[in-house]
Amino acid sequence: MTLLSVQDLHVTFGTADGAVRAVQGVSFDVAAGETVAIVGESGSGKSVTANSLLRLNFGADVRIDGRILLDGRDVLAMSEDEVRSVRGRDVAMIFQDPLTALNPFYTVGYQIAEAFAIHHPGTSKKELREIALDSLQKVGIPEPTKRIDQYPHEFSGGMRQRIVIAIALVNSPKLLIADEPTTALDVTVQAQILELIAQMQAEHGSAVILITHDLGVVAEITERVMVMYAGRVVESASVADAFSTPTHPYTRGLLKSVKSLDTERHERLESIPGIPPSLINLPSGCPFHPRCGFAETLAGRCEREVPELRLVGASRSACHLPEDRLLGLLGGLS
């Protein structure tokens, strides 16, 4: 069953330098309980997309167009109060940096209880404390009865991220958005946090949108992956397909830029040549064409026409190359 349906999402920021077109025509669905990853280079619009789902795009001059249907209700058409009641209850967020995500002036117990109390007015203090204790226990904070009255700065980064997760899950949301939840953490802690998210998801049955740079993370806990480039989705596929038969030159580049994940053999590390385009002055046609090794084989079409997402094998890809070439991207050139 479709939980979330994003249709033709556009997000533009007015800045002194001109309009930053951070997201351009992104569409995707997330089914209830499904785990979807969004990957892409820095600045590709992953966070902006995620933030628009709860209308959390701040900034002086933001324009959001399109439709974001959550259980059939358009988030973009809701009143302030309606969005507020969705935030934290139906859709919860985990941000990147746990060191700054918690309010330094209140105890962690208070902050967990608060997240519950906002959406369940009239809950007694005693009940709230029970709920906070229970949450701390579930996310693996040792000695919760003692820790509940401590302040965020008394916890390590990994522990704080667990608390952020506890806050996110206290209302059993239908959708959990995790924007690079492990990037700011110690490598040793990263795996634990991911495992915790996976475990919590299994328990609550929430759908998860996981934003990450780390393809290893994608392989580990998600079912489907969306690759973003310059504010567009360029490929959408099951994780298995994306890794075995990427159907977009950019995805192929991403895969090449990390060590091989499922074999012992170390592939040569190469990053995608060139830099991401300016979102104020986007290249014509396919935004990837200045960096794409295949563009010249298509006689200028890449510079003229923006490729739309279409079905290629079992995946969806936004590239002008013919289907057979897209399906053979890895084989032919590696």
Place this chain on the structure above:
Amino acid sequence: MIYFVLRRSIFAVVLLLIVSAFTFWIFSALPSDPAALTCGKNCRPEVIEANRERLGYDKPLVEQYGAYMKGIFTGRTYGEEGSSIHCPAPSLGYSYDRHECVTSLIASTLPVTASIALGAFVLWMGIGVGLGTLAALKRGKWQDRVATAFSVIGVSLPTFFLGLIFIMVFVIWTGLLPFPRYTGITDNPVEWFMALLLPWFVLAIISAATYVRMTRNGILEVMNEEFVRLGIAKGLPRRRLIVRYVLRAALVPIVTIAGLDFAFLLGGALVTESIFNLPGLGKLTLAAVVNSDLPILVATTMVAAVFIVVANTVVDILYGYLDPRVRVK
């Protein structure tokens, strides 16, 4: 926490000792001879020397300092039996110019300055924080522009100028207020209030200007903090978010600065007191400067230093209460 308070207090006392010694040393190093200033221009040298001995200026500096500090606790008697002058504890010296114990001079002027400072402080915090908050919440709207204009004008207005304008407008032209003449609050609260109204506003407007900007910028900065974004993502109602997340964080540094500003004002509002003819510490100091009345200068400097050191300590301790991150267990 008690340990923290204790440690800070001991530190404050040590700091005060150092400051007082330094003040003493600085003023004694001035080229003017305090003994020579005890009598007029055509004074005979014998009188000067007699006075020097009487006031203790013939002793080595360290001894003078010792006697001064002792005087603070036990009081001090100048001269021999018969023609001696006694200043009871806490004695801060004797003004040969005014023929009065400095302590009693300060005791009579401090309430005036304290009245000015207290009222101005309440007003400026109200205006500064209130207007600053409004400006931040209505960023870019007309409220913001009004607040910004207020703060720019306030910062650039000299105190004496604003004071004179106020007197012109409210006293001379419209006659809404009588010309300020200070009356003790216990003598006549209404007159006390009327006399202080203008100085309060002058000081408040000028200080509030800075606070409007600090509050506005502080709030806008905090609003970009990740924890505020998480607060919004939690679904917090706007009011709760503003009070518990934004203001709470933005006001902590402002409270700190406000404490020090208040202490500074308690040391004497020189210009304001002069313009509005208020017999406070500032006027006392100013007169002492004009008359080279060293004992008064030493004492007012020390009193001001005490206020600032005490405020610093209080603010530090308060900070510990306000911000759990610096709270010591």
